[in-house]
Amino acid sequence: MFQSVLKEVVEGTEGGIASLLMDFEGIPVDSYSKPDAPFDINTIGAEFSVVIKSIQRAAQMLEAGDTAEIAIQAAKVTTVIRVLNERHFVAVSVRPDGNVGKARYMLRVKAPVLLKDM
Template sequence: MPFRETLKELVESVDGGLGAVIMGYDGIAIDQFLVDDAGMDLHLMAVEYATVIREVKRTVDVLGTGDMEEVTVNTGQTRIIVRTINDDLFLLLTLHHDGNCGKGRYLLRRAAPLLHDSLS
């Protein structure tokens, strides 16, 4: 299942886009796209964030506040936006710190259901 074109379109459609990955909560990537000059190891970043996202998902489940939909992490250099696809997979978009986070969130909210349907 080639998802690279979808990921590429996501990254290139938002100012400051660096990369995107479809990954399982177990840390196994389905597919990814990274711009040439990103200067980061997207796979390693996504694997490390998978552990954190898995714990956030578990906490949300324990609290019974509804299904986890989105998590955003802002650092001095990047913005990481994570959107759930289904119970096993999430979509991660990374941007420059000054990238357009609002548009990134919007694009992920649109893409996640389409990816869900493609994976079903």
């Protein structure tokens, strides 16, 4: 059900590799990966869900407001994460030469579509 939206995010982003919708416990709801994806997006999501929860706690302690977006840049991939609600997030991974700005835009635009279908 969500895979078509996740595919649009990946295919609409230059250098997009994979995308997923996941809950904060690390349980994937749906995902899409290009056939040549060099990693499992569900594993990345599960590991980053722990990091997101820590960032959310830190933001609350600092009274900075709700966490909306997180970007993690590594040597081989950049992953942009958008918090959808108190239980779910959506993420897209992009190659180092990809368009991270477009990835952020695609997540922002597609977030309401995903929320509507949840």
